[in-house]
Amino acid sequence: MSPRLHTQLCSLCVLVFMAACLVTGLSAQSATKQDKLYRSWLADEPYITDIVIEGNTRFSDAKIKSKLFSRENSLWQSLKSGSRNKILRYSINRDTLEVKYLYLKEGYLNIKVNEQVEVYPVDSSAIIYITINEGSQFLVGHVSAEINDSLPISGRLRNRVERLKRGEPVNPIRLNAIAFEIKTYFANNGHPYATVEHSIDTTAGPQNTHVIFTATEGPLVHFGDIIIDSLKDYSPNLVEREITFKKGDIYSREKIIESQKRLYSTSLFNSINLDFYQKSFAGPERVQSTEPDFRFSAIERKAQYITIKTGASQDSLQDLTWDFSAAWGKRNVFKSRRVEFSVTSRFVIFTDWRIVLHRYQMRFTEPWFAGLRLPLTLTARFEPGVKSQVQDYRVQTWLLALSTRKEWSEQLYAVISGEYENVNIYGVRDADSLAQIKEEEEISVRRKLTAVLVRDTRIDKFIPKSGSFTTYYAQYVGGFLGGDDSFIKLEYSWARYQPAFGNVIYASRLKGGYIKEFGSSTEVPINDRFYLGGANTIRGFDEGDISPRADYLLMSIDTTVIDTSINPPEVLAADTAYIPVSEAVGANAYLILNQELRFPLFWKFWGSAFVDIGNGFESLSEITPDKLLFAYGAGIQFMSPAGPLRLDYAHHLENGRYQEGDNWHITILYAF
Numbered sequence: 147m148s149p150r151l152h153t154q155l156c157s158l159c160v161l162v163f164m165a166a167c168l169v170t171g172l173s174a175q176s177a178t179k180q181d182k183l184y185r186s187w188l189a190d191e192p193y194i195t196d197i198v199i200e201g202n203t204r205f206s207d208a209k210i211k212s213k214l215f216s217r218e219n220s221l222w223q224s225l226k227s228g229s230r231n232k233i234l235r236y237s238i239n240r241d242t243l244e245v246k247y248l249y250l251k252e253g254y255l256n257i258k259v260n261e262q263v264e265v266y267p268v269d270s271s272a273i274i275y276i277t278i279n280e281g282s283q284f285l286v287g288h289v290s291a292e293i294n295d296s297l298p299i300s301g302r303l304r305n306r307v308e309r310l311k312r313g314e315p316v317n318p319i320r321l322n323a324i325a326f327e328i329k330t331y332f333a334n335n336g337h338p339y340a341t342v343e344h345s346i347d348t349t350a351g352p353q354n355t356h357v358i359f360t361a362t363e364g365p366l367v368h369f370g371d372i373i374i375d376s377l378k379d380y381s382p383n384l385v386e387r388e389i390t391f392k393k394g395d396i397y398s399r400e401k402i403i404e405s406q407k408r409l410y411s412t413s414l415f416n417s418i419n420l421d422f423y424q425k426s427f428a429g430p431e432r433v434q435s436t437e438p439d440f441r442f443s444a445i446e447r448k449a450q451y452i453t454i455k456t457g458a459s460q461d462s463l464q465d466l467t468w469d470f471s472a473a474w475g476k477r478n479v480f481k482s483r484r485v486e487f488s489v490t491s492r493f494v495i496f497t498d499w500r501i502v503l504h505r506y507q508m509r510f511t512e513p514w515f516a517g518l519r520l521p522l523t524l525t526a527r528f529e530p531g532v533k534s535q536v537q538d539y540r541v542q543t544w545l546l547a548l549s550t551r552k553e554w555s556e557q558l559y560a561v562i563s564g565e566y567e568n569v570n571i572y573g574v575r576d577a578d579s580l581a582q583i584k585e586e587e588e589i590s591v592r593r594k595l596t597a598v599l600v601r602d603t604r605i606d607k608f609i610p611k612s613g614s615f616t617t618y619y620a621q622y623v624g625g626f627l628g629g630d631d632s633f634i635k636l637e638y639s640w641a642r643y644q645p646a647f648g649n650v651i652y653a654s655r656l657k658g659g660y661i662k663e664f665g666s667s668t669e670v671p672i673n674d675r676f677y678l679g680g681a682n683t684i685r686g687f688d689e690g691d692i693s694p695r696a697d698y699l700l701m702s703i704d705t706t707v708i709d710t711s712i713n714p715p716e717v718l719a720a721d722t723a724y725i726p727v728s729e730a731v732g733a734n735a736y737l738i739l740n741q742e743l744r745f746p747l748f749w750k751f752w753g754s755a756f757v758d759i760g761n762g763f764e765s766l767s768e769i770t771p772d773k774l775l776f777a778y779g780a781g782i783q784f785m786s787p788a789g790p791l792r793l794d795y796a797h798h799l800e801n802g803r804y805q806e807g808d809n810w811h812i813t814i815l816y817a818f
Contacts, residue, residue, distance in 0.1 A: 147439055158229070161535050166244075178342030185580065189585060191229065191232040191233060191234060192232065192233050192265050192266075192267075192270045192271055192272040193219040193231055193232055193270060193271050193272065194216055194217065194218055194219050194231055194232065194233060194271075194272055194273070194274060194275060195218065195219060195272065196218060196273045196274070197211055197214065197218055197273075197274045197275070198273060198275050198276070198414050199211070199276045199278065200275070200276070200278065201277050201279055201280065202278045204249070204252065204254065204280055204281065204283070205249075205278060209248075210245060210248065210276070210278075212240045212247065212624070213244045213247075213248050214244055214245070214701050215230060215237060215240040215241055215244060216231075216233075216237050216241050216274060217230040217231045217232060218231065219232075219489065222748070233263055233265070233272045233274075238261050238263065238274075240260055241274070241276070242259045242261050242565070245257075245276065246259055246533045247319075247544050249278075249280065250317065250318055250319065251315070251317050251320075252283065252315045252317070252767075253283045253284045253285060253315030253316045253317065253320060253716065254280050254282070254283055254284075255281070255284050255316065255318065255346070256282065257278070257279070257280060257281055258278070258281070258282035259276065259277070259278055259279075260276070260277045260278075260279075261275070261276050261277075262274075262277075262449050263275075264378065277434070281609045282352040283315065283352060284315070284316040284346070284348065284352045284353075284355045285313055285314065285315060285316065285353050285354070285355060286310050286311065286312055286313065286314050286315075286316055286355055286357055286677075287312060287350060287353070287354030287355050287356060287360075288312070288355075288356045288357070288360075289307055289308060289310045289312075289356075289357045290307075290356070290357075290359070291307045291357065291358075291359045291360075292360045292361070293359075293360075293361040293363075296519045299522045301366075306324055306327055306328060306331075306753075307324060307328075307359050308593065309324070310324070314718070315459055316346060316357065317426075321344045321357065322343070322344075324359070325342045325343065325344050325359065326342075326484065327575045328340075328342045328359070328361055329341075329342040329361075330399065332363055332364075333397070333398070333399040334398045334399050335396070335398070336366045336367055336368070336396035336397045336398070337364050337365070337366065337367065337397075338364075338367055338399065339365060339367070340361060340362060340363045340364045340366035341361065341362050342359065342360070342361045343357065343359070343360050343361075343362065344359045345357075345358045345360070346358075350729065353600065355448045356398065365436050366396070366436065367396075367397035367435075367436050367437070367438065368392050368393075368394055368395065368396055368397060368425075368436065368437050369392065369393055369394065369395045369396075369397055369437070369438070369440065369746040370392055370393060370437040370438050370439040370440065371437070371439045371440075372386070372389060372392070372393065372421075372439070372441075372442065372752045373423050373439060373440070373441045373442070374386070374442045375441065375442065375443040375444075377444070377446060377567060378446055379446050379448070379449040379477075379478055380414055380446060380449070380477075380478055380481075380482070381478075381481045383414070383440055383481070383482075384414070384481065384482045384687075385409065385444075387514065387519075388404045388408040388409050388412060389408075389409075389420075389442075390404050390408070392407065397438075401757075402440075403419060405420060406418060407556070408519075409442075409444075412513065413447070413477070414446065414447055414477060415444040415445060415446055415447060416443070416444075416445045416446070417444065417445045418443070418444040419440060419441075419442070419443045419444065420440060420441075420442050421440065421487060422438050422439070422440065422441070423438070423439040423440055423441035423464065423807040430752060447477070449450075449475075449476060449477050449478045450474070450475070450476050450477075451474075451475050451476075451477075452472070452473070452474050452475075453472070453473045453475075454471070454472045454473075455469070455470075455471045455472075456468070456469065456470045456471070457469055458495075461710055465501065466494070466495055466496055467492050467493060467494055467495065468492070468493045468494050468495050469490065469491070470489060470490070470492075470493075470645075471489065471490040471491075472488065472489055472665070473486055473487065473488035473489075474486070474487050474488075475487070477712055478786070482511070482513055482514075483510065483511065483512055484492065484509075484511040485508070485509070485510050485511075485512070486508070486509045486511070487506075487507070487508050488506075488507045488508075488509075489504075489505065489507075489581075490503070490504075490505040490507070491503060491504055491505075494591065500532075501532055502532060502702040503529065503532070504529060504530050504532065505527060505528070505529050506527070506528045506529075507525065507526065507527045507528075508525070508526045509523060509524070509525045509526075510523070510524045511523045511524075515550065519553075520550055520551075520552060521550060521551055522548070522549075522550045523547075523548070523549050523550070524546075524547070524548055525545075525546070525547040525549075526545070526546055526547075527531065527543075527545045527546075527547070528532075528543075528544045528545075529542065529543040529544070530542055531543065531572075533573075538573050539567060539571055539572060539573030539574045539583065540571075540572050540573060541570075541571050541572075541589060542569070542570045542572060543567065543568070543569050543570075543675070544564065544567075544568055545565060545567045545568075546565070546566045547563060547564065547565045547566075548563065548564050549562065549564075550562055550563075551560065551561035557601055557603050558600070558601050559599075559600055560595070560597065560598065560599045560600070561596075561598045561600075562595075562596070562597050562598075563595075563596045564594070564595045564596070565592065565593065565594050565596075566593050566627065566682070567591055567592050567593055567629070568591065568700055569589055569591050569635050571583060571584070571589075571700055572707060590629075590630045590631060590671055590673070590675060591628075591629045592623060592629055592630075592631075593623070593624060593628050593629040593632045594621055594622060594623040594624075594625035594627065595621070595622045595627070596619075596620070596621045597619075597620045597621075598617060598618070598619050598620075599612060599617070599618040600615075600616070600617050600618075601614070601616045601617075602614075602615050602616075603615075604643065608785075608789045608790065608815070609651075609744075609752075609790070609816075610643040610651075610653070611645065611651050611783065612643055612644055612645070612787070613643055613645060614640065614641060614642045614643065615639075615641045615818075616639065616640045617635040617637070617638070617639045618637075618638055619635075619636065619638070620634075620635070620636055621634070621635040621636075622634055623635070623674075624665065624667065625664070625665055631667050631670070631671050631674070632663060632664050632665040632666065632667040633661055633662060633663045633664065633667060633670045633671075634661070634662055634664065635659070635660075635674070636659065636660045636661070637657070637658070637660075638656075638657065638658055638659070638786050639655065639656070639657040639660040639818075640655065640656050640657070640818045641653065641654065641655040642654050642655075644748045646743060649743075649745060649746055650743055650744070650745045651743070651744040651745070651818065652742075652743060653740075653741075653742045653743075653744060653816075654739075654740065654742070655738070655739070655740040655818040656738070656739055656818075657736075657737075657738040657739075657740075657818075658735075658736060658737045658738065659676055659736050659762075660734065660735045660766060661674065661675060661676065661734050661735070662734065670732075670734060672731055672732050673732075674732075675693075675731070675732025675733055675734060676732060676734070676735075676736045676762050677689075677690035677692070677693050677730065677732055677733070677762070678690070678691075678692035678693065678725045678732040678733070678736055678738070678760065678761070678762045679691040679692040679693075680811065681792070681794065681811035681812075681813040681817060682803065682813070682817045682818070683738055683758070683760070683797075683817075684738060684759075684760050684761075684775060684777055685756070685758050685777055685779055685794055685795055685796035685809065685817070686777035686778075686798035686809050686813055687775075687781060687804075687809060688797060688809065689775070690730065692733075692760075692761060692762050692775065692804075693728070693730040693731065693732050693733050693762050694730075694731055694732070694733055694762060694763070694764050695729060695730055695731060695803070696729045696731045704756075724809075732762075733762025733763055733764065734763065734764055734765055735761050735762070735763045735764075735765060735766050735768070735769060736760065736761065736762040736763065737761065737763075737769055737774070738758070738759070738760035739758075739759040739760060740756065740757070740758050740759075740817065740818060741755070741757045741758075742754055742755070742756040742757075742817075743755045744783075744816075747782070750784055750785040750786075751783065751784055751785075752782070752783040752785060752790065753780065753781070753782055753783070754779070754780060754782075754783065754794075755778075755779075755780045755781075756778065756779060756781070756794075756796075756817075757776075757777070757778045758776075758777045758778070758796070759774050759775070759776055759777075760774060761773055761774050761775050773801070773802065773805060774801075775798060775799075775801050776798065776799045776801070777794030777796045777797065777798035777799070778796065779794055779795045779797055779808075780795060781793055781794035781811075783816075786814075788814065789814055789815045790814065790815055790816055790817075791814055792811070792812070792813050792814065792815070792816065792817075793810070793811070793812050794810070794811040795809075795810055795811075796806065796808060796809055796811070
């Protein structure tokens with residue numbers, strides 16, 4: 147090469163380099179300006195006028211948009227709280243993840259999503275462009291499990307794996323869930339160090355994917371010592387008896403979780419920690435220990451406490467009343483027993499300033515009765531009574547109650563209680579006057595035994611979306627216990643919750659009850675019978691309006707009510723008369739069927755549509771389809787921290803004595 151040509155080439159290279167540097171500098175400067183401009187757009191949070199989706203064939207645009215965090219701006223979106231109709235700093239990444247999650251669940255393992263934003267600063271608006279490269283859909287062709295374990299549980303583990311059916315999409319989220327179930331099963335059977343992995347073999351093609359689960363159990367582990375850090379107010383024995391495992395037991399993750407729940411249920415600790423004890427060192431030798439020690443530590447609640455409560459309430463007979471109560475309690479009496487003393491007073495205010503109630507109560511709880519985890523609570527209540535405004539007498543009441551609760555699991559438990567009540571009326575000696583006062587004041591001595599069995603598989607108690615809630619209720623009143631009345635009361639309720647379609651929840655309930663007098667009692671007291679209607683039973687009716695009714699009242703010459711009757715007798719005494727009325731006397735049997743659809747509307751508002759069917763009857767033999775009342779309606783609920791605030795409108799059809807009509811109901815919580 148000649149020197150001249152060499153010089154020309156060098157000069158050309160220098161020029162190209164300088165041009166490249168200039169272009170790069172300009173590009174970098176331009177990119178910097180664009181980045182600053184983009185950040186300024188984000189700071190302004192422009193509204194989303196349109197979301198454009200391209201490349202999708204598996205799902206429609208509407209389906210994909212329904213899963214996005216971002217929403218196209220509209221009047222409806224503007225009325226809702228939040229900023230989902232604006233471009234936010236985290237919107238893009240979140241939208242991309244939502245789209246990928248949608249496709250991954252359907253077996254599109256190679257899904258790629260590109261999301262871009264085009265902003266128009268003039269009117270502060272933006273368009274989101276989402277480009278999707280779906281790739282192939284992978285379907286399950288064959289499933290195998292390679293489990294290296296010495297436990298006789300391989301069959302159960304393989305059953306979990308075999309839930310994957312041939313031809314269904316390869317869902318990595320579900321594969322991870324199955325792997326976690328298998329690992330949990332190992333951990334509950336002494337192998338917390340088990341490893342469980344899954345792999346996908348696509349050599350046979352996307353439509354015939356081979357899914358392989360590989361599990362290794364690891365060493366068998368036993369529980370070591372349980373170290374309880376120094377407790378200030380409570381005995382270590384209290385902690386030891388709530389822990390469901392001891393040294394030498396085969397390791398079980400389930401037992402650790404159950405122990406934590408039981409320790410929290412004692413109400414003695416604000417927080418607890420039950421975990422591996424690392425002693426003075428930490429390392430693989432402790433992590434892989436086959437007999438690890440466990441350490442318990444906690445933040446204790448104070449052993450003694452004082453509570454004061456006050457507030458106003460509306461009384462049906464006394465207008466506005468004001469309650470005041472104070473209590474002192476101690477949680478570590480005789481190491482772990484609990485005792486509480488309280489006093490309550492109620493006053494009528496504004497319309498008539500006077501006291502209407504005095505109540506003194508003592509409650510003693512034995513957490514472990516007879517060495518069993520069977521909490522036993524004894525309650526003693528005394529009401530000295532206050533003098534009547536009409537006559538110079540007072541009604542004194544005292545009551546002893548004993549109750550216990552037995553839990554078989556978190557979902558299944560029973561409560562059994564007994565009450566012994568006694569009432570004395572002071573200031574009246576005449577027997578007839580005593581009987582009249584008891585009738586006017588509706589005083590009836592109650593001595594009863596009650597048993598309730600509950601099975602609750604709901605996860606969310608406020609807004610149940612799955613599971614069921616079943617209760618069996620039985621009450622024995624009077625009889626060998628004594629008291630003024632003797633009867634048996636039975637009730638059954640079953641409610642079921644399940645997804646219907648989309649985000650709609652289908653809720654249904656079947657409920658019924660029966661009450662029957664026995665012994666010397668000729669009828670069940672009116673106040674103990676069943677009264678239906680209202681926001682929580684059959685909507686469209688007033689509270690307690692559904693009930694058999696007395697058509698006549700038998701009155702004596704001194705206007706004393708002697709009897710209620712559906713049909714008057716043919717012969718009357720000379721000093722009595724029947725007066726036509728329509729008074730609810732309560733049902734001896736009832737049946738209710740509720741059907742309801744619940745669905746989210748916007749923000750914290752939900753909607754519902756329902757059908758209520760049922761009625762109250764004098765006896766079981768009267769329950770026939772033609773006598774059932776029918777109501778339907780709709781409602782709206784606001785999901786507050788205390789539960790749904792509910793507004794329902796219901797319309798009921800004509801049947802028998804009930805004319806067609808409607809009603810509004812405002813209350814808190816769902817009807818069931």
